[in-house]
Amino acid sequence: MSVKVLIPSLLHKYTDNKEVVEVEGTTVNDCIDALKNRYPELERWLYRSGKVATYVHIGVNNKKASINDRVADGDEIKVMLATGGG
Amino acid sequence: MLSGDDRIRYGRQIIYPGFGDSGQDKLKDAHVLVVGVGGLGCAASMYLTYAGIGHITIVDDDSVELSNLNRQMLHWERDIGKKKAVSAAGKLRNINSGIKITALCKKVTEDNADQIISGVDVVIDGLDNYKTRFVLNAACVRQRVPFIHAGVNGLLGQITTIIPGKTPCLACIYSTPPISKGTIPVFGVTPALIASLQAMEATKLIAGFGETLQGRMLYFNGETMEFAYDDLVKNPKCSVCGTGRRNFKRSRK
Numbered sequence: 001m002s003v004k005v006l007i008p009s010l011l012h013k014y015t016d017n018k019e020v021v022e023v024e025g026t027t028v029n030d031c032i033d034a035l036k037n038r039y040p041e042l043e044r045w046l047y048r049s050g051k052v053a054t055y056v057h058i059g060v061n062n063k064k065a066s067i068n069d070r071v072a073d074g075d076e077i078k079v080m081l082a083t084g085g086g
Numbered sequence: 087m088l089s090g091d092d093r094i095r096y097g098r099q100i101i102y103p104g105f106g107d108s109g110q111d112k113l114k115d116a117h118v119l120v121v122g123v124g125g126l127g128c129a130a131s132m133y134l135t136y137a138g139i140g141h142i143t144i145v146d147d148d149s150v151e152l153s154n155l156n157r158q159m160l161h162w163e164r165d166i167g168k169k170k171a172v173s174a175a176g177k178l179r180n181i182n183s184g185i186k187i188t189a190l191c192k193k194v195t196e197d198n199a200d201q202i203i204s205g206v207d208v209v210i211d212g213l214d215n216y217k218t219r220f221v222l223n224a225a226c227v228r229q230r231v232p233f234i235h236a237g238v239n240g241l242l243g244q245i246t247t248i249i250p251g252k253t254p255c256l257a258c259i260y261s262t263p264p265i266s267k268g269t270i271p272v273f274g275v276t277p278a279l280i281a282s283l284q285a286m287e288a289t290k291l292i293a294g295f296g297e298t299l300q301g302r303m304l305y306f307n308g309e310t311m312e313f314a315y316d317d318l319v320k321n322p323k324c325s326v327c328g329t330g331r332r333n334f335k336r337s338r339k
Contacts, residue, residue: 008316055239081305086213
């Protein structure tokens with residue numbers, strides 16, 4: 001199942017300047033893991049203690065989504081950082 | 087008009103090239119609103135106070151708790167149980183008696199946001215949740231008040247300067263308010279750093295020099311000691327500042 005992950009510009013330097021990366025996966029978490037496995041340096045921003053960080057804000061097809069949501073062929077996952085504490 | 091004491095007190099910043107008496111005068115005439123006096127709001131309001139912002143209003147409805155004391159520098163052990171706005175205002179007045187500090191023990195809501203920001207020159211985001219940030223962002227867009235957004239998590243922080251009508255607003259950046267589950271981890275140094283940058287942004291905006299974080303989000307990753315920028319894009323259909331907005335219930339002032 002091929003899913004597109006839209007990469008925010010701050011992370012382009014870790015994805016060979018690719019703005020969109022196609023990965024395989026059946027859940028959002030699978031897809032982010034696949035992205036990180038291909039570009040391990042993304043871990044420094046997107047992961048904490050081996051898991052996708054709680055401040056990673058996920059959208060699928062322009063709608064809010066959760067890390068465990070299922071994805072379908074052709075879906076677009078948008079990844080953003082959203083630190084919320086004050 | 088600067089006094090003789092002002093020239094001494096703020097002398098080290100007045101001598102900064104391109105700032106001078108006129109820059110300090112602008113700070114003295116400015117009214118800055120700090121919403122939330124937690125980790126971000128304490129540090130931001132302290133530096134704004136030291137810098138000589140003429141009027142600072144701080145808003146917070148919470149009370150000081152022991153768990154705040156790893157990061158919220160204006161609240162001390164003796165303040166536990168006091169309203170944060172009152173606790174912070176007392177310290178700020180002791181730091182600088184030459185400026186006006188107004189404390190509001192209120193929660194910002196859709197019903198009072200426009201009234202609270204009315205007449206201020208800059209709004210500083212010291213909040214701990216996106217729901218209220220979105221309320222504040224919408225009010226700032228309606229009243230065309232610059233909004234310096236920031237947030238922290240652990241050793242990670244972010245900041246951008248929103249100029250209504252010019253830059254993307256918070257609802258352009260996030261189409262829906264991000265939700266934080268559970269207690270957000272934070273080391274005191276993270277909000278201290280990011281809030282210092284908020285105060286720096288406010289100083290430059292008010293005095294009119296330098297470049298600010300307009301249209302870009304600065305992220306700081308303290309775990310790897312990296313700074314990075316994200317280019318922000320205005321959403322033409324934004325529900326707050328674009329064609330997707332509702333007819334305003336409140337008229338713009």
